[in-house]
Amino acid sequence: MKKRGLPWRRLPLRTRVIGAFTLGAAVAALVLVVITYGLSRQSMLQQREESSQRQFFANARQVQSSLRAEDPDLTQLLESLPSLSGSRSIVRTGDETWTSLSLTPNDLPIPLVTSVLEFSEAKTMRYRLDNEPVLAFGLQLRPSAASTFNEVAYFEVVPLAEVENTLESLALILLVGGALTVLVGVGIGLWASGGLLRPLTEISDAAKSIAHGRFDTRLEEVSDPDLDALVSSFNEMAAAMETRITRDARFSSDVSHELRSPLMTLRASIEVMQHRREELSERTQQALDLLNDEIIRFENLVQDLLDLSRSDSGPMANDLVNIEELVKATLDSSDGDIALEVSAAAEGVLVMGDKRRLAQVLDNLLRNAEKYGNGATQVSIIATGRAIEIAVEDDGPGVAPSERELIFERFTRGAAARKRGAGDGAGLGLALVDEHARRHGGNARVEGRQGRTGARFIVSLPKAGHR
DSSP: OOOOOOOOOOOOOOOHHHHHHHHHHHHHHHHHHHHHHHHHHHHHHHHHHHEEEEEHHHHHHHHHHHHSSOOEEEEHHHHHHHOOOSSSSEEETTEEEEEEEEOGGSOOOHHHHHHHHOSSSEEEEEEETEEEEEEEEEEEOOTTTTTTSSSSEEEEEOOOOHHHHHHHHHHHHHHHHHHHHHHHHHHHHHHHHHHHHHHHHHHHHHHHHHHHHTTTTOOOOOSOHHHHHHHHHHHHHHHHHHHHHHHHHHHHHHHHHHHHHHHHHHHHHHHHHHTTGGGHOOOHHHHHHHHHHHHHHHHHHHHHHHHHHHHHHHOOEEEEEEHHHHHHHHHHSSSSEEEEEEEGTTTOOOOEOOHHHHHHHHHHHHHHHHSSSEEEEEEEEEETTTEEEEEEOOOOOOGGGTTTEEEEEEEETOOHHSSTSSOOOOOHHHHHHHHHHHHOOOOOEEEOOTTSEEEEEEEEOOOOTTT
């Protein structure tokens, strides 16, 4: 049972690398924005509060001094007070008597007024007045004995709109800077993921090249000590595999060549006996026919083994091949009347490959249909995106779904072929089809015919320029 990992682990590695850099940049930018804005806001408000508080106490002292007079003119006094960034003042004398140039008692928060009247210490409060931020100060004053006022409280309101606007501009600048930081993180992630995945991409391409039969493929040496071990191990593995495949292919080729000599002797002996067939008994003639059939089967097996050994290790031509012309030429040289259907998009399509081996692929499919499918009925050439497909159909019993992958393995034959007398093949014809298709960058498969009995063998090859 396959274990399920975390959701993010199911994402592509490149996406995860870019996401990690983006997330790191976003977190760093967020922390930087929050800390910078918080410290700046605290510093600016503290500076404004300190400067406003100094001005407030200076103004309060002037009001306190004016209270020494017997009947001070508070309106004139408030007009003479210096104003810091648009600050406004108001004085409360006696019971609910307020004097101000522009403020009203309702402009002051009740908690501030109550607190100032109850305690002798200066009080400070930030709030919003007419939807604008303000800073309010309040202090209870002590009138002189000659003063007509028995109770005096001085309040001053300082606007903070300028500070708020500055903070809004700062916040916008920080957000833009944070966004740029995230974009830089994405760019670094793209660059880093490219450098990180480039060796893996090269290994993947090299592995695909080896899978397509180019066993001499190797990775270039790198100067990075972390990747050097990986590259060296891969090259050693590829060299060992090439040596093993070459040795096995040479062994098969040598065995096949060695078998051809006794086969030729047996063939010559059988031909001599065939010339004197009339002198043999009926039972001996039957034995001679069986021997002749087995020799033919053995010769085909040896030839298929030679073709497989050449396919495994031999060089492959890489020419432009017109598939339509190749199929027409193969059908013209074959027995029987087989219909050819070419789609409009497949006319004149070229593939890069070995013309001889591609012709052998089609010939093997036609022979397979002749042996096990009552002969081929139609050959179709269809263009599908970047590939071109050659389909050979027959009216035979078809291939069971459970055998559609196994049938392309070496020495594997379908149920119809395993029946006694059903054919003289050894299960190498379709293996050669699959091998040649794979070495050309394509694949081979078999499927049933829609609504009819029979099989449909399909070879898919990449178009020239799309390999």
